[in-house]
Amino acid sequence: GAGVSQSPSNKVTEKGKDVELRCDPISGHTALYWYRQSLGQGLEFLIYFQGNSAPDKSGLPSDRFSAERTGGSVSTLTIQRTQQEDSAVYLCASSLAGANEQYFGPGTRLTVT
Amino acid sequence: GQNIDQPTEMTATEGAIVQINCTYQTSGFNGLFWYQQHAGEAPTFLSYNVLDGLEEKGRFSSFLSRSKGYSYLLLKELQMKDSASYLCAVRDPFYNQGGKLIFGQGTELSVKP
Numbered sequence: 001g002a003g004v005s006q007s008p009s010n011k012v013t014e015k016g017k018d019v020e021l022r023c024d025p026i027s028g029h030t031a032l033y034w035y036r037q038s039l040g041q042g043l044e045f046l047i048y049f050q051g052n053s054a055p056d057k058s059g060l061p062s063d064r065f066s067a068e069r070t071g072g073s074v075s076t077l078t079i080q081r082t083q084q085e086d087s088a089v090y091l092c093a094s095s096l097a098g099a100n101e102q103y104f105g106p107g108t109r110l111t112v113t
Numbered sequence: 114g115q116n117i118d119q120p121t122e123m124t125a126t127e128g129a130i131v132q133i134n135c136t137y138q139t140s141g142f143n144g145l146f147w148y149q150q151h152a153g154e155a156p157t158f159l160s161y162n163v164l165d166g167l168e169e170k171g172r173f174s175s176f177l178s179r180s181k182g183y184s185y186l187l188l189k190e191l192q193m194k195d196s197a198s199y200l201c202a203v204r205d206p207f208y209n210q211g212g213k214l215i216f217g218q219g220t221e222l223s224v225k226p
Contacts, residue, residue, distance in 0.1 A: 042218040104155035
């Protein structure tokens with residue numbers, strides 16, 4: 001079956017612009033996670049959705065970052081007024097409720113110039 | 114807070130055995146994961162340990178000691194394709210199910226002929 005998909009795969013944007021990153025989880029997966037991976041760094045948690053609600057937003061680094069999930073499926077991560085330090089690979093993962101394994105998408109590589 | 118330590122890089126020879134260690138300090142414990150990540154690709158799940166002991170899955174085994182806050186991933190009969198980054202992660206102990214993963218920085222393994 002189809003895995004987690006993310007779009008775009010690459011995004012180059014100018015400092016100060018807004019960007020939207022999309023994640024399509026595996027069908028039926030109620031849990032959805034956003035992480036980011038900066039060069040030479042480990043994966044850093046951003047936000048966790050269970051259905052359409054976000055019980056854990058503790059990893060969002062500033063109020064420029066927001067995310068939503070609609071219909072218990074697709075999620076969008078929005079970064080407003082992008083900064084160079086936002087450059088990273090943004091990874092989305094999904095899992096079945098109560099399951100241990102999180103399945104990761106291929107990521108979106110964001111470059112802020 | 115949560116802290117996860119693993120070596121930054123390791124080198125091993127094709128056909129050999131390598132052990133990648135991971136130590137963690139967390140306020141609680143709700144499972145430890147190992148993921149494999151090839152360059153430019155999504156992390157893929159390797160193993161999950163929640164009880165002490167060794168879990169074996171083909172050429173890969175993972176060990177956990179909760180009292181020592183210690184895990185290792187053992188790779189046998191190394192192949193060139195095993196060259197990748199190996200990520201140790203613990204699940205946020207706040208959640209009984211689901212919840213974010215807290216990752217170490219990853220161990221870059223290079224397998225030489």
